[in-house]
Amino acid sequence: MRHTTSRDLYNRALSVLPGGVNSPVRASQPYPAFIERGDGSHVIDADGNRYIDFVAGYGPVLLGHDLPDQVIAAIQSQVSDGPMYGAPTEVEIELAEFIARHVPSIEMVRFVNSGTEATTAAVRLARGYTGRDKVVVMQGGYHGAQESTLVEGDRSEAVPSSPGIPAEFASQTVPVPFNDEAAIEQVFTEQGEDIAAVLTEPILGNRGIVMPQEGYHDTLRALTREHGALLIFDEVMSGFRVGGLGCAQSHFGIEPDLTTLAKVIGGGFPVGAVGGRAEIMESLTPSGDVFEAGTFSGHPVTMTAGLETLRYVAEENVYQHLADLGDEIRSGLVDIVADQAPDYTVTGIDSMFKVIFTRNGAGQEGVCSAGCRQDPDCTQSETCPTDASDVEAAATDRWERVFYHKMREEGVLLTPNQFESQFLTAAHTQEDIEETLEAYKAVL
Numbered sequence: 001m002r003h004t005t006s007r008d009l010y011n012r013a014l015s016v017l018p019g020g021v022n023s024p025v026r027a028s029q030p031y032p033a034f035i036e037r038g039d040g041s042h043v044i045d046a047d048g049n050r051y052i053d054f055v056a057g058y059g060p061v062l063l064g065h066d067l068p069d070q071v072i073a074a075i076q077s078q079v080s081d082g083p084m085y086g087a088p089t090e091v092e093i094e095l096a097e098f099i100a101r102h103v104p105s106i107e108m109v110r111f112v113n114s115g116t117e118a119t120t121a122a123v124r125l126a127r128g129y130t131g132r133d134k135v136v137v138m139q140g141g142y143h144g145a146q147e148s149t150l151v152e153g154d155r156s157e158a159v160p161s162s163p164g165i166p167a168e169f170a171s172q173t174v175p176v177p178f179n180d181e182a183a184i185e186q187v188f189t190e191q192g193e194d195i196a197a198v199l200t201e202p203i204l205g206n207r208g209i210v211m212p213q214e215g216y217h218d219t220l221r222a223l224t225r226e227h228g229a230l231l232i233f234d235e236v237m238s239g240f241r242v243g244g245l246g247c248a249q250s251h252f253g254i255e256p257d258l259t260t261l262a263k264v265i266g267g268g269f270p271v272g273a274v275g276g277r278a279e280i281m282e283s284l285t286p287s288g289d290v291f292e293a294g295t296f297s298g299h300p301v302t303m304t305a306g307l308e309t310l311r312y313v314a315e316e317n318v319y320q321h322l323a324d325l326g327d328e329i330r331s332g333l334v335d336i337v338a339d340q341a342p343d344y345t346v347t348g349i350d351s352m353f354k355v356i357f358t359r360n361g362a363g364q365e366g367v368c369s370a371g372c373r374q375d376p377d378c379t380q381s382e383t384c385p386t387d388a389s390d391v392e393a394a395a396t397d398r399w400e401r402v403f404y405h406k407m408r409e410e411g412v413l414l415t416p417n418q419f420e421s422q423f424l425t426a427a428h429t430q431e432d433i434e435e436t437l438e439a440y441k442a443v444l
């Protein structure tokens with residue numbers, strides 16, 4: 001495979017873009033593949049190399065790279081009417097109505113422009129609504145590039161995970177390990193009256209993929225209710241990807257107080273949203289006094305792309321196709337891992353999957369057949385990753401330095417690092433899955 005054009009573009013990029021990229025996850029050594037165009041389930045890079053794409057824009061690309069004609073027509077029609085006005089439009093109401101109709105915990109929505117903006121607004125709203133400052137987050141969870149959640153440490157001491165963030169922000173954030181009921185119970189026992197919210201991804205999707213153990217979310221729901229705190233599900237990644245139109249919360253049967261959405265609901269354009277009960281949502285300006293605003297919020301092109309994408313998904317039974325392909329790739333991977341890398345763990349659900357290079361697997365006999373589900377009866381339940389630290393302890397270097405590049409040479413594009421989920425799109429086919437499994441077989 002030739003990569004000289006990507007190399008030359010990276011060389012140019014390094015002069016004008018810090019690190020050569022506009023978001024650090026896109027960086028890979030010695031240089032990332034610069035993408036020229038998409039084609040269904042594939043992307044083609046600047047050197048003409050064609051890959052089966054499992055990055056899918058890091059989640060937003062649900063339908064693949066060729067949008068259905070009706071989606072393209074609606075977007076083009078909106079663009080030809082002028083891209084934006086700075087005044088309300090009907091399509092914002094229609095997308096909010098669609099979301100509220102399908103996600104039971106959501107009565108009202110505030111649209112913003114990214115997942116980061118959504119979680120920033122949700123944290124401010126929770127603080128403003130409850131009159132409390134502390135926010136509990138999961139270690140290794142990711143809620144975007146925002147001050148309150150870029151923290152590391154534990155419940156006894158949290159510090160900012162990036163220079164540039166004042167320590168005072170981290171002092172109001174309490175990180176706990178995902179799936180650790182005792183830890184969060186203790187936090188509420190000690191600081192329950194100060195906690196505005198528990199903010200968590202329903203499935204950790206930025207540290208491999210870690211599923212919640214049975215009952216974990218029920219515990220979060222019960223504790224937050226008991227102590228007058230809000231439960232915020234960050235469904236930026238899982239929203240309208242896991243659990244179908246009801247999102248991951250419907251899969252787990254939990255009604256959070258607030259939900260953050262982004263990625264899929266913009267149909268491939270920049271978007272974010274906070275949704276929840278009207279009584280809480282109406283605390284936002286201008287109906288309430290918790291300030292939130294944005295020039296581009298509810299952008300008509302984005303709203304149109306999101307609405308038409310979700311309408312298409314609802315009409316065409318896209319989630320069944322995605323779940324079938326997801327089960328197929330995960331169970332294929334379980335078989336390959338059993339033969340070739342029994343220490344590794346296959347994880348995921350619906351259209352998300354990942355092989356985590358765990359070091360201490362207990363063999364594969366009797367494991368969850370379509371990816372780790374934290375089943376207590378599974379033979380691997382003692383050794384499978386249950387929180388972010390288990391994924392951080394995996395062979396992440398092997399992924400980044402060798403495995404990712406070899407998969408590229410086989411024509412399969414994965415995320416450059418071990419931590420991000422892989423995503424299926426509606427455009428992926430049986431043939432793509434078979435080809436991908438052959439590549440894993442050759443490379444693992």
Ligand SMILES: Cc1ncc(COP(=O)(O)O)c(C=O)c1O
Nearest residue numbers: 114115116142143144234236237
């Ligand atoms: C769960 C979660 N929350 C928030 C974000 C931040 O979203 P954005 O990159 O759109 O700001 C991400 C991004 O990957 C995410 O996965």
